[in-house]
Each structure stands twice: as C-alpha cells, then as structure tokens.
Amino acid sequence: MAMSEKAKEFNQLFKERLNRQHVLSLTACAHCGMCNDSCHYFLADNDPKMTPAAKADSIRGIYKGHYDWLGKIVPFWVGSRQVKTDEDLERLKDVVFGSCTGCRRCTINCPFGVDMAGIVSLTRSCLVDVEVAPEGVLTVMKDQWETGNQMAVSKEDYLETLEWLEEEVQMELDDADFKVPIDKEGSDFVFVINPREVKYAPLSLQAAFKIFHVAGLDWTMPSEGWDNTNFGLFSGKADLGGHMGNLAYNHAKQLGVNRMVISECGHGFLSTKWEAPNWGKANPLPFEMISILELMVDLINTGTIILDPKKNPLPVTYHDPCNLSRSSGLTEEPRFCLKRSCLDFREMIPNRADSYCCTGGGGAMSMAEYAKKRLSVAKKKADQIRETGAAIVTTACHNCVDGLSDLIKHYDLKYEINGKSMWLPVKNVCELVADAIVIPMELPKRKPRVKEIVKPVKVLVIDDQPDIVDYLEALLQDNGYEVITAHDGDEGIEKAKADRPDLITLDVSMPGKSGVTVFHELRNTPTFEDIPIFIVTGVVDFRQLMYQKTVEAPEGFMQKPINPEVFLMTVDRLTDRTRQKVAVEESGKPA
Amino acid sequence: MPAELNWHELMPFTHLLVHNLHYIALAFMVVAYTIKIWSILKKPAAREGTPAKGDHKKAIQYSFLLLARPDEMESTRKQWYRWIEFAVFHVAMAVGIAVAFTMPWAHEAMKGSFIVYFQQGIFGIAALIGISRLVRRITRADMRAISTPDDYFCLILLTLWMGSGVMNAPQTSEFWLLSYFSMATFFLFYVPFSKISHYICWPFMRYYMGKHFGHRGVYPKKRIAGA
Ligand code: SF4
Ligand code: SF4
Numbered sequence: 001m002a003m004s005e006k007a008k009e010f011n012q013l014f015k016e017r018l019n020r021q022h023v024l025s026l027t028a029c030a031h032c033g034m035c036n037d038s039c040h041y042f043l044a045d046n047d048p049k050m051t052p053a054a055k056a057d058s059i060r061g062i063y064k065g066h067y068d069w070l071g072k073i074v075p076f077w078v079g080s081r082q083v084k085t086d087e088d089l090e091r092l093k094d095v096v097f098g099s100c101t102g103c104r105r106c107t108i109n110c111p112f113g114v115d116m117a118g119i120v121s122l123t124r125s126c127l128v129d130v131e132v133a134p135e136g137v138l139t140v141m142k143d144q145w146e147t148g149n150q151m152a153v154s155k156e157d158y159l160e161t162l163e164w165l166e167e168e169v170q171m172e173l174d175d176a177d178f179k180v181p182i183d184k185e186g187s188d189f190v191f192v193i194n195p196r197e198v199k200y201a202p203l204s205l206q207a208a209f210k211i212f213h214v215a216g217l218d219w220t221m222p223s224e225g226w227d228n229t230n231f232g233l234f235s236g237k238a239d240l241g242g243h244m245g246n247l248a249y250n251h252a253k254q255l256g257v258n259r260m261v262i263s264e265c266g267h268g269f270l271s272t273k274w275e276a277p278n279w280g281k282a283n284p285l286p287f288e289m290i291s292i293l294e295l296m297v298d299l300i301n302t303g304t305i306i307l308d309p310k311k312n313p314l315p316v317t318y319h320d321p322c323n324l325s326r327s328s329g330l331t332e333e334p335r336f337c338l339k340r341s342c343l344d345f346r347e348m349i350p351n352r353a354d355s356y357c358c359t360g361g362g363g364a365m366s367m368a369e370y371a372k373k374r375l376s377v378a379k380k381k382a383d384q385i386r387e388t389g390a391a392i393v394t395t396a397c398h399n400c401v402d403g404l405s406d407l408i409k410h411y412d413l414k415y416e417i418n419g420k421s422m423w424l425p426v427k428n429v430c431e432l433v434a435d436a437i438v439i440p441m442e443l444p445k446r447k448p449r450v451k452e453i454v455k456p457v458k459v460l461v462i463d464d465q466p467d468i469v470d471y472l473e474a475l476l477q478d479n480g481y482e483v484i485t486a487h488d489g490d491e492g493i494e495k496a497k498a499d500r501p502d503l504i505t506l507d508v509s510m511p512g513k514s515g516v517t518v519f520h521e522l523r524n525t526p527t528f529e530d531i532p533i534f535i536v537t538g539v540v541d542f543r544q545l546m547y548q549k550t551v552e553a554p555e556g557f558m559q560k561p562i563n564p565e566v567f568l569m570t571v572d573r574l575t576d577r578t579r580q581k582v583a584v585e586e587s588g589k590p591a
Numbered sequence: 592m593p594a595e596l597n598w599h600e601l602m603p604f605t606h607l608l609v610h611n612l613h614y615i616a617l618a619f620m621v622v623a624y625t626i627k628i629w630s631i632l633k634k635p636a637a638r639e640g641t642p643a644k645g646d647h648k649k650a651i652q653y654s655f656l657l658l659a660r661p662d663e664m665e666s667t668r669k670q671w672y673r674w675i676e677f678a679v680f681h682v683a684m685a686v687g688i689a690v691a692f693t694m695p696w697a698h699e700a701m702k703g704s705f706i707v708y709f710q711q712g713i714f715g716i717a718a719l720i721g722i723s724r725l726v727r728r729i730t731r732a733d734m735r736a737i738s739t740p741d742d743y744f745c746l747i748l749l750t751l752w753m754g755s756g757v758m759n760a761p762q763t764s765e766f767w768l769l770s771y772f773s774m775a776t777f778f779l780f781y782v783p784f785s786k787i788s789h790y791i792c793w794p795f796m797r798y799y800m801g802k803h804f805g806h807r808g809v810y811p812k813k814r815i816a817g818a
Contacts, residue, residue, distance in 0.1 A: 020636040021799050027631065028792035031737045033727075034666040034673065048736035057737060067630070070741070070784045078786070079739040109666035111658065111677070112793055113800035274641060274807055283640035329644065329808035353812065354665050 003084045006130040010083055013126040015066060025119050026063040028112045029053055035106040035114070040356050041099055044377040050099060052106035052116050058095045059119050089132040096123045097134050098370040101361025103322035108353055117327075125236030133235070136366035141231045141240055148247050149227035151195035151553070161198045162221055164573050168202075169209045173439065178213050184220035189259035190252045191221055191292075192228040194268055194398045200557045201398065202573065203427075203566055204264060207434035208292060214437055215304045219261070225251035228268035230276060234363030238279040245276025249285055260289045264428045266323030266397035267362040274328065291324075293333040293396055296433055300340055307436040312342035314417075316432065317390035319348065319381070319404060320355035321397035323362065334396050334429045341429075341436035346388040356380045358395070360403020375410045378403070382411035385424070391415040393426045401426045405559055409538070423561045456482040457575045460501035462492035462518065463536070464510040468562070472505065472536075475564055476571065489513025493521060496528060502578040503571060506554075508537040523552060532574040536560065536567070596762045598698055605765055608772050609695045616779035617692075623783035624791055631795065643806045650805020654797045663812075676720045683717030684749070686710070687756055691775040698762060707760045714756035721750030741785050748774065749787075 003011075018026075031053055036042055041050040048054060057079055064071030064080030071080030083089060102117035127133050128141070143152040159182070166180040181187065191212075197205045212219050225247035232241020252260050262269045273289045276282070299305045318338055324330040331352040339345050348355065359378040364370070385393055385408070393404055404426045407413075414421045459481050461472045466487065473483045484499050486492035488510050496504060504522070508515035515535065522528045534556030556570045601609070661667035661674040690710060694701055701707070725746050728734045752774040758764070759771040782788055804810035 018634055020631060020634040021803075023631050023634050024792050024796050024799065028789050028796050030786060030789040031739070031742050032677075033731075033734050033737060034670065036733050036737075037669070038666060042733065046733065048732040051733050051737060053737040054733075077739065078741045107800075109664050111664075111667075112789070112796045113654070114796070115800075274639075277641050278637075278639065281640075284642070326809065327807065329804075329813070332813065350665065353809070 001084055004086050004089075006086055006089055006132065007083050010089060010126050010130050010132075011062075011066070013129055014062060014083075014122070017122055017125060018063070021115060022119055022122050023063075023067075025056075025114045025116075026060050029056060029060065029114050030112070032111070035110045038106045038109040040103075040105075040359065040380045041377045044379050050377075052100075052110075052114075055095050055099055056114065056116055056119060058092060059123050086132070089127060089130065092123060093127055093132050093134070096120045096127065097137070097367060098373060101322070101357050101359060101364055103357035103361060104326045105322070105354075105357065108326060121233075121236035123236070124234075125238070128235045128237055134367040134369060136368060137231070137235055137363060140363065140366050141235055141237065144227070144231050144240060144244055148225065148244075149195045150229050150231060151199050153195050153198050155223065158198055158226065159223065160576070161202065161573065164576050165202055165206055165209060168206055168569065168572070169213065172206070172210065173213065175213070178209075180209060181220040183223050183255060185254075186256050187220040188218040188257065189220075189261045189295075190255055190257045191219055191261050191263065192226055192248050192268075192272065193263040194229050194265040195227050196398045196402075197263065199553075200570075201401070201566070202569060203431055204398075206569075207428070207430045208263060210434045211296065211299070211305065211430060211437060214439060215299050220255060220257070222248070222251045222255065225249070228262050228265055228272045230267065230271035231363055232279060233267050233271040233275055241271060241276050242280030242282075245272060246280040246282055248272060249277070249280070249282050252287055253285075257287050259287055261295050262289060262291050264292055264396040264398065264430060266321030266399060268398075269330070270323040270327050291328075291330055291333070291396075292430060293324075293330055293337065296337050296430065297333050300337065305433075306438040307340045307433065308438050309341055309343045309436055311436045312392075312432050313344070314342070314391040314415075315344040315346055315389060316342045316392045316394055317346045317348055317385065317388040318351075318429075319358055319385075319393060319395040319400055320352055321395055321400045322355070322357050324396055325355055326353050330396070334394075337429050337433050338394060341432040342392075346390050348384045348388055350384075356384060358400045358403035359407065360397075360399040360401075362399060365399060365402050371406075374403075375407060378407035378410065382407050382413060385413055386411075391417065391424065392432075393424050394429055394432060395426065396429050398428075401428065409559075425561075425563060456480060457503070457578055458482045458484065458499065458501040459571065459575070460484045460486065460492065460495055460499065460504045462486045462489070462495075462504060462510075462515070463507040464488055465507070468507070468560075471562070472567075475568065479568055481571070481575075489515065489518040492518055496522060496531070500528075501531065503532050503534060503575050505534045505536050505556075505571070508535060508539045519552075519554065532556065534558070534570060534574055536562065594763055596698075596765055596768060601765060601768075605769050605772070608769065608776060613691065613695070613772060613776050613779070616776045620779045620783055624788070627783060627788065628791060631792070636799070639803070639806045641806075644808035645805045645810065647802050647805045650810035651798055651801035653811040654801025654804070655794075657797075676724070679713070680717050680720045680724075683713045683720075683753060683756075686713055687717075687752065687775070690756065690760075691772065694762075702762060710760035711757045714753045714760065718750050718753035718757065721746060721753055725750065739786070745785050745787050748778070752778070 035053060036051040039052050061079050061081035062083055064078055065082045068078055068080055071078045100120050102120050104117050106116050107113055140150050144150050162180045170176055170178045230241050230244040232238060232244055262272050269291050277285060316338060318334055320331060358381050359374045364374060395401060408424050413424050415424055459476050461469055461483060463469050464487055469485050473485055476483045484495050484501060486495045489512055506515045506518060519533055532555035535554045536558050538560040556574050558567060558570060657663050661671055667674040728738050755767055755770040755774060758767040801810060
C-alpha cells in the first residue's frame with residue numbers, strides 16, 4: 001500500500017524531532033506493567049488498551065519501525081508498526097489527544113521514568129503539523145497566533161474588564177484609591193493571567209487584586225502579553241510556545257519589572273516559567289518568575305497580610321493540578337495558604353504528586369469529541385473528592401476548575417447546607433485567601449449596586465425552569481435591575497424584539513427552540529446583534545463547544561448551579577457599557 | 592553419591608562454548624551495546640536554560656536511589672511483592688552472569704556446598720518468580736495488551752536459564768553445563784536486540800529524570816513548615 005502524503009510528512013517530522021530523552025523513553029520500557037494502575041484512563045474501567053504502556057506502544061511501535069534492529073526485520077516480534085495511511089494518523093490522534101492528558105502520574109511511578117508526556121507531546125506536534133488534530137485545538141492555536149490570547153479577547157474588552165474590576169474592588173473595599181495599574185513602568189511585578197479570568201471567571205482576578213491592594217504591593221497589569229496560557233504546551237508546538245512566551249517576556253522587559261507573577265493556572269505556570277523560555281530562546285530573562293501561590297506564602301509569612309480562617313468555616317479540600325504538583329513542585333504552597341484561610345482543610349487521598357488528574361488536562365477542555373470519555377475516566381477523581389466530605393473544592397488552575405466543575409455535575413457530588421443540597425463549588429486558592437483576609441481598618445460594607453444604576457438596566461431571563469426564572473428575577477430585581485422573563489426560546493425571541501433588553505440571560509437546553517438556536521437567531525438579526533448574551537446552562541458539553549468555536553462565544557458564560565455572586569458580577573460587567581452610555585446621555589459624564 | 596563432572600573431558604562443543612564462544616558473545620554484546628548507546632547519545636538532549644529552582648545533584652541522587660526505596664513510589668508501595676520479585680530476579684541475573692564467567696576457571700572452588708546451595712537457592716527462587724511473571728503476563732488482560740512475542744520469549748528463556756542454573760550448580764552433569772552455558776551465550780548475542788537491553792537505558796533515564804525534576808524543584812520531594 002502506498003504511503004499517504006500526510007503519513008510521509010508525519011514520519012519525517014517524527015524522526016526530525018526526536019531528542020535524546022524521547023529516544024530513551026521509547027527504548028527503555030520493559031513492559032513490566034508497574035505503571036498500569038497509575039493511569040485514570042485505565043482505572044475507570046480496566047480497559048487494557050488504556051494502560052500507559054499500551055498507549056505509549058502506539059508511539060513506541062513507530063519508533064521501532066524506524067530505528068529498532070529487530071523491529072525493521074521482524075516487526076511483529078517487538079511490536080513495531082508503521083504509519084502509512086490517514087486512518088493510522090487518526091488512530092494515533094485518538095491516543096495522544098483523546099486518551100492521555102500528559103499528567104505524568106505514570107512517569108513518577110515507572111521504575112525507569114518513561115516520560116509519557118514527552119512522547120505524547122512529540123507525537124501531537126507532528127500530528128498538528130499534518131493537520132490531524134481536534135478542531136478545538138487548531139482553533140485555539142490559531143487564536144493565540146492571531147490575537148495573542150487563547151480566547152481571542154480584544155484589547156478593548158480586556159482593558160474594559162480590568163476597569164470594571166477596578167470598580168468592583170473599589171466597592172468591595174470602599175476605597176476609591178484602588179486602581180488597577182496598567183503598564184506601570186518600574187513596578188515590582190507584572191501579573192499575567194488566564195484569559196478565562198477575563199472572559200468568564202473574574203472572581204479570581206478580583207481576589208488577586210484585593211490581596212495586592214491590601215498588602216500594599218507595587219504591581220501592574222500588562223496591556224499586551226498578558227495571557228499566561230500557552231497552547232504550545234498542549235499541542236507540542238514549540239514555535240507557538242516560544243511566540244506566546246516572548247509576547248509576555250518582551251512586554252515585561254519593556255516595563256522593567258523585577259518579577260513576573262503568574263496567576264493560578266497549571267499549564268500557564270509550567271509553560272511560562274519552565275518551557276517557553278527554552279522554546280523562545282529567551283534565556284536569560286532579566287526578571288524572576290513566580291506563582292501567585294508563592295507570592296501569597298511570602299505575604300502570609302512576613303505578616304504583610306493577616307488571615308482569619310473563621311471567615312471560611314466550611315470544609316475545604318484541594319486538588320493538586322498535575323502541571324503544578326508533578327511538573328513544577330508546587331505542592332506545599334497552596335496547602336500553606338489554605339490551612340491559614342479556612343477552618344477545616346481536608347486532604348484528598350492520595351495527594352500532592354500522587355494526586356489523580358482532574359481530566360481537564362492543559363487544554364483537554366477544548367476537545368468536544370473527547371468530552372464523554374473525559375468524564376467517564378474522571379471517576380477516580382470524583383471518588384477522591386466524595387471521600388473528603390468537603391463542601392468546597394479548591395484548586396490552583398483554571399483548567400482544573402472547569403474539569404472539576406464538569407465532573408462534580410456528572411458524578412452528582414453534592415453538599416448539604418441549611419437543608420439545601422448543592423453541587424460542590426470549585427474555587428481558586430486566592431479566592432479563599434481573599435475571603436479570609438483581614439482588612440487593616442474596619443471598612444463599611446459594599447455599597448448597594450442599585451445606587452450605581454442611573455436608569456434601570458433591562459435584563460431578559462430566558463429559561464424553561466420556572467424556579468430558576470423566579471430565582472433570577474428576584475435576584476436581579478433586588479439588585480436594581482428591571483427584569484423581563486420568558487420560558488422558552490420562541491417567547492424569548494419575541495420578548496427580545498418587543499422590549500429590546502440590555503442583556504439576555506439564556507438557558508441552553510429548553511424544549512422547542514434550544515438556547516443555541518435562539519443565540520444564533522439573535523446574533524444574525526442586525527438590530528439585535530449587539531445585545532450581550534449571557535449563557536447560564538447546566539449542559540456540560542457547552543463549554544467545549546464554545547472553546548472550540550463550534551458555537552460563537554457568548555459575552556458571558558456560567559455553568560449551573562448558579563453562584564449568585566458570580567452571576568451578579570457577570571451581569572454587572574456585561575451591562576457596564578449600557579450604564580456608561582446612559583450616564584453620558586443623562587448627565588454628559590461617564591458613570 | 593552423584594557423579595562428578597570432569598572438566599578435562601568435556602565434549603569439544605561444550606569446551607568451545609565455555610572457553611571461547613562465550614567470550615566472543617560477550618565481546619559482541621559489548622560492541623552492540625556501544626553502538627546502541629552511541630545511537631541514543633547522538634540525538635541532542637533537551638536542555639534547561641532557565642535558572643534552577645532545586646538542586647540537580649541531590650535530585651539525581653534521589654532519582655537513582657528510588658530504586659532501593661519502594662516506599663517512595665505508589666506503584667512499588669502498593670505492589671511491594673513485585674518490588675521484591677524485581678530485586679531477587681535481577682540479583683539472580685547478575686549472579687547467573689557472574690557464575691557463567693567464573694565457573695570455567697574456578698570450578699573447583701565453586702564446588703563448596705555453601706556456594707552450590709547459594710546458587711541453587713537464588714536461581715530456584717528466580718525460576719519461580721519467572722513462572723509467576725509468565726502466568727501474570729498470560730492471565731491478565733492488561734499485561735497481555737503490553738506483551739510482545741519478544742517479551743514472552745525472553746521471560747521463558749530466562750526462567751529456563753535459571754532452572755538450568757539450579758541443575759548446573761553442583762557440577763554433576765555435562766548436559767546441564769551445556770544447557771546453562773548455551774543459554775547464557777545465546778543471551779549475550781540476543782540481548783542487545785531484545786527488550787532485555789532496557790537495563791542499559793536505566794542509568795541514563797534516571798539521570799535525566801533526576802536532572803529535570805531537580806531543576807524544577809520536584810525532586811527530592813519537599814515539605815515546607817506549616818504546609
Ligand atoms: S500521562 Fe497521565 S493520562 Fe497519560 S498515560 Fe500517563 S497516567 Fe495516563
Ligand atoms: S512502568 Fe515503565 S517500564 Fe514498566 S511498563 Fe510502565 S512505562 Fe514501561
């Protein structure tokens with residue numbers, strides 16, 4: 001059989017990119033099976049094809065076909081194989097993208113140290129170059145190349161969000177002096193973040209800003225090169241990895257900072273601190289790079305911030321992100337912070353470097369085609385969480401937050417508070433630290449939002465569940481919004497046309513017209529295309545569709561169960577522009 | 592009283608095997624391994640350019656010493672019996688090779704009952720371990736999925752070799768001497784091509800693993816006060 005063009009190119013790239021460590025990992029395996037029980041893919045249902053060695057053999061076989069003495073003469077004897085067709089490439093894609101998160105749990109349990117993540121990354125990079133890769137991965141890579149961040153957030157949106165967060169922190173601390181400094185030259189540190197924090201989960205940013213302010217730190221946000229995530233790591237593409245790293249490093253150099261502080265993101269930290277300087281040939285860098293976890297340990301240790309654990313009385317557990325615990329050695333710092341921020345900290349067993357992967361792995365959330373499998377192999381993690389009996393799950397990674405939130409719903413992990421059973425919330429470590437922080441002087445409570453609204457902002461709530469509609473209606477009205485409600489897609493579109501709201505909150509799964517259809521219809525109607533849409537859904541797969549751009553990204557996204565604080569923050573952020581406009585129209589001054 | 596093997600009246604082939612072929616095979620293995628190691632080392636190594644967080648030297652030491660610390664890895668902690676199997680089996684292999692190269696010239700000294708019993712004990716246990724490993728490889732679906740014909744072949748042959756070592760230790764029969772040395776010689780020729788050669792990669796693997804994890808502060812495992 002003739003070799004396909006893609007297979008030819010793949011084989012060539014595979015040979016060219018092999019380094020010494022890859023060759024050793026591809027040569028050394030003794031097929032002892034000691035690593036079998038390390039992998040969550042295998043442990044979920046004991047599928048023999050899912051052991052690390054079996055998956056590695058799909059790659060090892062290719063290597064043996066090219067280089068092994070016996071493998072070239074009697075391939076069946078040593079399990080060597082050839083990649084000849086596009087179907088072979090597709091099968092390989094399912095192994096390296098769909099059956100391994102590169103968590104390295106097998107590596108630390110292998111008597112040799114066979115580096116699965118290394119050989120998976122090598123194979124991914126070759127597959128990506130012949131365009132045999134999940135659509136979502138290719139899309140995110142394209143966004144990073146073109147826009148400098150993985151969620152294609154425009155500079156305007158990014159800066160507006162920071163401005164809005166500035167107001168939030170001002171209100172929370174009742175301190176009009178609080179500013180989010182942007183491009184402040186000569187600051188002690190620049191803070192680089194995950195675009196998910198800007199786009200959908202700003203609570204961790206608000207928490208970080210609060211901590212910086214209370215601690216009186218000299219810091220700045222960068223206007224460029226702010227994305228600490230890097231799809232170069234997930235795709236194995238060193239060129240993209242180097243490009244993303246250099247965007248951040250070059251801007252930090254221009255600002256003349258002493259340090260770069262990396263927000264809570266596993267793959268963001270691994271790539272920004274350890275990998276990208278090598279990929280982008282950026283060494284040596286004139287500043288130090290640390291995680292916000294290390295910064296917080298320092299602030300606590302030096303007494304710069306004081307914490308009151310009584311402010312977080314519920315039982316809390318911590319999930320170790322693989323990229324932080326197994327690949328970056330950050331296992332103690334989060335525990336140090338949490339044990340001082342909450343009253344009841346409970347370890348998952350096993351933990352630290354032995355912790356199981358959340359299955360959100362680096363960029364795994366962007367691959368909708370593997371979402372089902374991802375959730376089915378998350379069983380081990382779900383069992384770990386359940387056994388702690390915790391009411392709050394914390395982690396130091398945004399991918400893990402998404403991965404854990406999905407599995408909590410899938411495995412129905414609930415906690416009872418005041419007789420009400422709720423899915424466990426997942427938070428970042430800095431959120432708990434910020435909640436526990438003792439403000440030096442007693443500050444008045446947050447100003448009611450209603451005072452901020454010059455003229456009521458109109459929100460249309462579309463959801464088929466009457467109790468959710470009632471709940472959101474009450475929540476919004478209590479905070480000064482005017483609310484219109486609709487109970488299905490058709491009614492929603494009708495009301496949107498009749499009342500022209502300033503914001504629409506939209507459920508996805510509804511009888512009749514689905515939320516996705518309503519979303520597309522509104523987006524494609526010229527006069528409605530600029531109304532911000534806030535998706536509030538229980539559909540686990542929706543986030544994947546959004547990440548891989550199967551559906552256009554809405555302005556806001558939240559997964560049920562509804563966290564009222566995050567919900568109101570998002571509504572506030574999405575209606576901020578309307579309020580500004582109204583204020584200008586009414587008084588000639590911005591609100 | 593069992594018959595004694597007369598080393599001065601060996602069959603010509605047995606004589607050739609224990610005194611000549613055996614060493615030719617060893618020389619071949621050394622050359623083949625040299626080529627193998629050279630082909631690995633000619634590939635560029637991935638290097639770290641970032642400032643180190645941990646101590647490379649300590650981490651490399653830790654990485655090597657993990658071999659003797661079954662409590663440090665979950666896999667060996669949970670499957671401690673497999674760690675013991677591994678230790679005994681590999682010690683027996685080393686003893687087997689040592690016996691193959693000392694017996695031709697020190698056979699008289701090796702007739703002492705302690706040395707004979709020691710050989711029989713270690714080779715016997717290793718043969719039993721070989722059988723248990725084989726049974727595991729055949730009966731467990733996850734082990735079958737990662738086994739190649741080479742894996743089965745090597746395991747069967749090593750088990751037989753250990754068995755022949757038990758029989759050959761008292762030096763009573765030329766048949767067992769021939770069996771033991773022909774298998775030992777075959778291994779020396781075959782090993783560089785088979786999975787058994789994994790052990791030459793081990794030091795390199797542990798070195799790079801220690802260096803990598805040491806650089807990033809993962810190894811040696813740490814604790815900070817109060818965490
Ligand atoms: S790296 Fe993680 S997901 Fe991949 S095979 Fe190893 S244990 Fe499984
Ligand atoms: S533990 Fe290591 S040597 Fe053994 S099968 Fe797994 S990867 Fe191979």
